[in-house]
Amino acid sequence: MSRVGIIGVGQSKFVRAYPGSVRELVFEGFKEAMEDARISVKDIDASIIASAPEYDKQRSPAGVIAEYLGLIPQPTCYIETLCSSSSMALRMAYSEIKAGLHDVVAVIGFQKMSEISSMETQERMGRGADIQWEAPFGTMMPAYYAMYAQAYMAEHGVTLDDLAMIRVKAATYGRLNEKAVYRKAVTLEDFSNPESRMSGPIAAPLRVGDCCANADGSSCIIVASEEKAKSMCEKPVWIMGVGAASETVNMAGRSDLTIGLKAGIEAGKEAYKMAGITPEDINIAEVHDCFTIAEMMAYENLGFAKPGEGKDLIRSGETYKEGHIPVNVDGGLLSKGHPIGATGGSQIRTIVLQLRGEAGDIQVKDPAVGLVHNIGGVGLYGNVTILGR
């Protein structure tokens, strides 16, 4: 079986409010990926555009974006699985290439969240959950994840400080990442200091510091067949596994909140199986830390820690750059920011740069295999992608 490789990666800066239109924002990530791949639009056979709907006025954004990027008349389409949209789009591009439909596909993720207010954003995000039976109670993403945190902390003896330590780690690397929206340091003391924004109330037990920042941003990943990847690229990174899964939208359908997100567990199992490897083989990971609790659950759901032992990984510092399983050394969603549809592509970009040894200040020592864990909604969709040199 021939492989599928990644030959170019790019992303825009993640910012609070992008001073331009969606197509212009998308161009930034696309330009970086095209320059990275050193190809022209004529080399691209198809595009797949990914974002979460309802943040912008343009209906069916794929055609508008394809035109702006010069990817006409090649086929294009729109894929969405909320926050994991661009990882799902990568999986679709992988399938198109594996099926022999295309040789080179551009996977483009974007989100411009700043056109609506934060409260409107929460309302739309809340409607990514069950609108008939749960949204009428006034649900929103931080509160759903806070429910996971409450149950998980009670079961496993995890403290709010353990969660805060995950944010402190994220901020350590957000400071080093020039693409990150939040570039300041965060300390444990900030979480108990009423003057600090980090300690602010949001949805107990989570605090503002436990939540990622909404942002505007775009990402682009250029994927190619093995033959094309070898001829067009000096250091292709190979896609070893593309796992995906889904879970009930309604909380009432969830079997156990203390074990984490089942869609992440199932997607991970599929990705490991495809890649023919185990969690011990992963040298570096990007996990979906939309909230601090989500990163801790991901440690366990991906097999980096046994159930209930995720806290030991952060307490021992093993998920820092020098640890045995570095996680989110680009600042993660918490500090780098979370422009929903662009996030998966940005996570892929981080791992690709790491595997090529081009990650600069955040470079981990000689990684051979990396993993990307990207979740849509409250564990509604799960995507796990494994990449290798």
Place this chain on the structure above:
Amino acid sequence: MAEKEQDTRFTKFGTVSFTALTKVNDFIDHLKEGKITGTKCRHCGKTYFPPRADCYNCLNSDMEWFEVSGSGKLLSFSMLQYAPVGFEGDLPYTIALLDYGDYKVFGRTDPTIPYEKLSVGMKMKTAVTKLDNEQLTYIFQEA
């Protein structure tokens, strides 16, 4: 020409309802009678809460109602101190999940119970209540 009248009873559910038309609209009538109800498939016996009009297990749509009764175990909860648009007036409020064994119920806790008194594992029951804006909902109370 008068349009055919639509059965929009479900707009009465919760602080803000996002659904008007559903085949399980009788749920609202049951709330008016003080009952919280789920559905059970008459063919395979599978129970559903929240209620559904269709059974994915045997592809039948022949369902009967059952009443949520007795007490459940509090699986988790979160107190919102920031709200989505349309819910600001309710702040602070606590969303929660109760486990009844065969099914789970998602909702809010009784606003008279202080957050500090809630703990994972405690026994609670579900009760119908009317909101200030005349909407219908249900809340979890100590059992």
